[in-house]
Amino acid sequence: MPLLTRRWLIGALLVAGILSSAAWLHLHQPAPANSPTARGEQPAASIGVVATITPPAASTVHAHAAPAPDVERVLRSGSLRGSQPDGLLAWTGDGRLIANRELRRLLDYFLSSIGELDADAIRTLLVTQLGAQYSAAQVTQVAAVFDRYRDYQLALMNESPIADLSAQLSRLHELRLRYLGTEIADAFFRDDENYAAYTLAQRDLKTDPQLTAEQRVASLAELDKTLPESLRDRRALAQTPMLIDSQEAQFDVAHADANTRHDTRAAQWGEPAAQRLDALDAQRADWQSRLSAYQNWRDAINANTALSETQRRAAIDDLLVRSFHDTERVRIQSLEQEGLLPTPGG
Structure with missing residues (x-):
């Protein structure tokens, strides 16, 4: 928290x-x-x-x-x-x-x-x-x-x-030692400070104009070796969402079917994670299906010239209630207000 x-x-x-x-x-x-x-x-x-x-x-x-x-x-x-x-x-x-x-x-x-x-x-x-x-x-x-x-x-x-972020980190370290003492400061903040120093060093290597592409890759690899295993795990965990997003984009480009997605995920992330991602796929597909159906019915209602404006509005409100639960309806209305959900002629 x-x-x-x-x-x-x-x-x-x-x-x-x-x-x-x-x-x-x-x-x-x-x-x-x-x-x-x-x-x-x-x-x-x-x-x-x-x-x-x-x-x-x-x-x-x-x-x-x-x-x-x-x-x-x-x-x-x-x-x-x-x-x-x-x-x-x-x-x-x-x-x-x-x-x-x-x-x-x-x-x-x-x-x-x-x-x-x-x-x-x-x-x-x-x-x-x-x-x-x-x-x-x-x-x-x-x-x-x-x-x-x-x-x-x-x-x-x-x-x-x-x-200067390096100076900021040094100042933070000084304050921690002064108020907490070496033992407690180390216990509370050692991992944070080590990871912050690693991140700054990584930034410097990535932006160093004097390094060739090969030297940069080699230097970053050497820097990675200086991270304790616990911090390597933390970094890997932080990168996981980006890797999953990248994998999803590759699936979409390749029009991968559900079996291919599951098998690839299981090989990389493990079976439990693959099952959770499969469930997320199903939830997304259900949402997209209901969203498309709502848009089609909404557009049909708006195109019905036999209805008055009040009747069209009431019919669309009823459609919202039948298609989505409370929080979803708020999301739909927000998307429409922001122009993110296409409307007829939009």
Whole structure:
């Protein structure tokens, strides 16, 4: 879910498509001076999933936080209503919090309610929810990371964008180290920074006028080898929709039949994916068939001079209701208004 993107998008987002942006946080307290617990080298002894979020009891809300009714209102009718927190909490064998991207996702989930609750109330909500499942010592560790992450987001919001994207990435890295420390900054943002650096290097190679076509291909291949496997998987996943679109265009040009499409897809994407794409083909064919039928009947109604304008309009409205469900009718009407669905004489 998109989080913390309400006020200011940093320039590097346009390059990598993965860097975080800042939300406006109304803060009243500085972050604790003590460093958060390090990630540790031990494997996680346990991983807990926070239960479905519920309004805190009035007795658990601290005096300095926003009134409990505000929290309850947001949870019952606001953006967090009926939701479950993203992310996981992981701990070492001796009870130390492990900082990782799942922890960041959890913090982002709670911070997504900024604007509905102030930062103090969000912190209280986080502590209250975790307190129902974790010990006071564990909750204190999470709250300490929350404080640092919150202050990093505020600092990021106050930063002016830097035109040079390499300099922007360096500045982001400096801020993360300053507010989060090396351990947490690395756990939260290492993959993002590595992929952003890769994307910038890829852009430079593609636009370097001194490289021949052969040198460019070779250099890009070498650059690809520097990506960790997890980021290679991410890049491949990001490219999948474009590859599927390209494959669809080739099918259309070749007038490929359904069996050919299925067999080719199964060989490239696997049988389950091929079946899902087959189903999508069927849905598209059904939509196109109904759309064509609607246009033909609509044109016939409009051409019927025995009907008055009011009768034609009523007949077309009835045709819409019989041909499409509610959201489809809105789509058809929007297409007609934008001139994207041909009308008689159009």
